[in-house]
Amino acid sequence: MADVAELTKPSSASTREQTFEVRLRALIWEAPGVLSLELAAPDGSALPPFAPGAHIDLKLPDGTLRQYSLCGDPNDTSHYRLGIRAVAGGLSSSFIHRHLRPGELLTVSAPRNNFPLVDAARYIFVAGGIGITPLIPMMREASTKGRPWTLLYCNRRNEDAPFLAEIKKLRGEISLHSSEAGTRLDAAQRLGTVQPDTVVYCCGPESLMTAVEESTAAWPEGSIHFEWFTPRSRPADETSDSFEVVCQRSGLTLAVPPDKSIMTVLSEAGIEVPRSCEQGICGTCETRVISGEVDHRDSILSTSERAANQTMMICVSRARGSRLVLDI
Ligand code: FES
8 A cells, every 4th residue: 555646535533542653763765756764663662563565554743644555574673664655736745755854753553454465376466656565575575485476567667666676686577667668567468367376466556456457357266466545446327325234232223324434424423433544445444244235345355355245344335235234
């Protein structure tokens, strides 16, 4: 998760419990428009561990929350590293680039992982721009385990590809694709044929993710993984109906009108559920479903997870029928 295109709406204060202070110990230019931030515990102690694919919430001094992938080495818990591209019109990335300076104290959440690296014989990583960030620890781990991997790395200009020098030191095959040089990735050509024992991880802008999704439609379930850092587009003609939500543990039954989310209705009734992005991309509000069919509108759950109907993101997802019973 990264800010190629920024989240469109500042979220309200997180209700997640595990947050802590870190000190910004270094800002490093990685590529034109891309800074990496190194965050360490103020007393120098080890930070909570993380696995490849994890992200944290970063609370900015103005109170807004943003989710960023951890792109440092999971074996080094002396600091977290984030990669942040300044986005035109992006208030948070502009704020970070212009105003944050080493020494500043910031609040972050504990690492959370919706994009874990599964064990596989070989990997294909597909990145668009700053979408490279969650994939860097994965390439590091694959290299450590001696698993062959290929990176299909898409940027406007190859010279501006963030973290490329670092990635070249890992033992993998790198294929660079530049829109400016006319060498755009042909996803159908590279990924259209199922490759046995291979797992694909993709993070980048929606156009790249959609191209990879369409090209890998024939691959086995569980072999293609995406990290969305903006919500995927919804059908233009999508409508929302009212329904009833039963909060099993709270003993409340609430009406959810078409113009409100389950999360909003719960909050208005005094039930606070952990939240962060409120756009179905971070997984913080994932809630267990006891009964009722879910209309999944998040950008996290896989096809099989949706079909299992066991959990839902209550910030965006709704009911298909007239009633949902949730473990709240
Ligand atoms: Fe992020 Fe719901 S708050 S998925």
